[in-house]
Amino acid sequence: MSVVGIVSMKGGVGKTSLTANIAMALATRLGPGRVSVVDLDPQNALHWHLGVNGTQASVCKQTLRGDGWAGAAVASPFEVSCVPYGMVSESDREAFEAILVKSPGWLGKNLQQAGLGHDGVVLIDTPPGPSVYLKQVFACADLVLIVLLADAGSYATIPAMEAWLEDMAVLRPELNSFYVLNQVDKTQVLNRDVTELLHQHLGERIAPVGIHQDEAVGEALAFRQPVLVYDPHGQASHDLARLANWLIDVLNR
Ligand SMILES: Nc1ncnc2c1ncn2[C@@H]1O[C@H](COP(=O)(O)OP(=O)(O)OP(=O)(O)O)[C@@H](O)[C@H]1O
Numbered sequence: 001m002s003v004v005g006i007v008s009m010k011g012g013v014g015k016t017s018l019t020a021n022i023a024m025a026l027a028t029r030l031g032p033g034r035v036s037v038v039d040l041d042p043q044n045a046l047h048w049h050l051g052v053n054g055t056q057a058s059v060c061k062q063t064l065r066g067d068g069w070a071g072a073a074v075a076s077p078f079e080v081s082c083v084p085y086g087m088v089s090e091s092d093r094e095a096f097e098a099i100l101v102k103s104p105g106w107l108g109k110n111l112q113q114a115g116l117g118h119d120g121v122v123l124i125d126t127p128p129g130p131s132v133y134l135k136q137v138f139a140c141a142d143l144v145l146i147v148l149l150a151d152a153g154s155y156a157t158i159p160a161m162e163a164w165l166e167d168m169a170v171l172r173p174e175l176n177s178f179y180v181l182n183q184v185d186k187t188q189v190l191n192r193d194v195t196e197l198l199h200q201h202l203g204e205r206i207a208p209v210g211i212h213q214d215e216a217v218g219e220a221l222a223f224r225q226p227v228l229v230y231d232p233h234g235q236a237s238h239d240l241a242r243l244a245n246w247l248i249d250v251l252n253r
Pocket residue numbers: 008010011012013014015016017018041043126127128182183184211212213214215216217218219221236
């Protein structure tokens with residue numbers, strides 16, 4: 001099993017969209033039963049991207065009940081299983097996060113026990129910025145993909161992410177990380193200029209495939225489908241398939 005965390009310091013850069021859509025692109029390559037996603041963001045939005053009923057299971061509630069992850073992975077119509085965060089009260093969220101603070105190995109242990117993505121890949125969606133969820137992901141991931149937009153807002157968060165990576169490297173020197181550019185739009189001067197700046201600054205730490213700005217990504221979400229299903233021949237689907245091929249190489253799958 002390979003564990004891939006999808007993270008960013010900045011909000012709204014496309015983490016949840018990429019988690020669901022990269023998972024779909026990987027499932028297309030690897031075949032059924034080999035790709036899962038886990039929602040570790042209290043926004044509880046990931047299941048929506050995959051047409052999964054978000055009330056069936058809740059990793060938060062099951063943890064609070066001490067039930068482990070039995071039955072937490074819900075099958076989607078798209079050959080990717082999904083562990084939803086769940087719709088929870090504020091007090092449940094706080095109690096869950098307190099458990100995560102006390103048990104830094106919680107995620108890794110549960111992924112192993114649940115047998116998720118056996119011989120496959122598990123992608124984990126996270127909330128923006130530093131959090132107890134981000135710590136859990138960094139404690140067990142094989143690879144972390146840091147999503148960036150080619151704008152000044154994302155650029156400004158790079159030092160915070162680099163500082164976090166440096167701290168984590170003490171605990172997990174073997175952890176691999178790449179920046180992934182999302183919503184690339186070569187028709188916009190600023191987008192082009194920041195992309196160039198990011199390549200100068202981060203070099204080979206930027207994944208060789210970025211995802212273009214494509215309105216089909218948002219439209220697919222409105223239909224609760226991965227963009228690869230909604231618009232299989234569009235630009236974003238093409239990029240996602242290439243990114244999945246690169247990821248399979250990096251993970252040696
Ligand atoms: N490549 C893309 N092209 C066009 N729109 C995109 C693309 N990627 C994401 N979006 C849109 O950007 C918005 C934010 O995406 P998303 O919710 O996935 O971001 P996020 O990083 O998960 O946000 P948060 O930090 O709140 O969790 C959504 O409206 C989504 O449809």
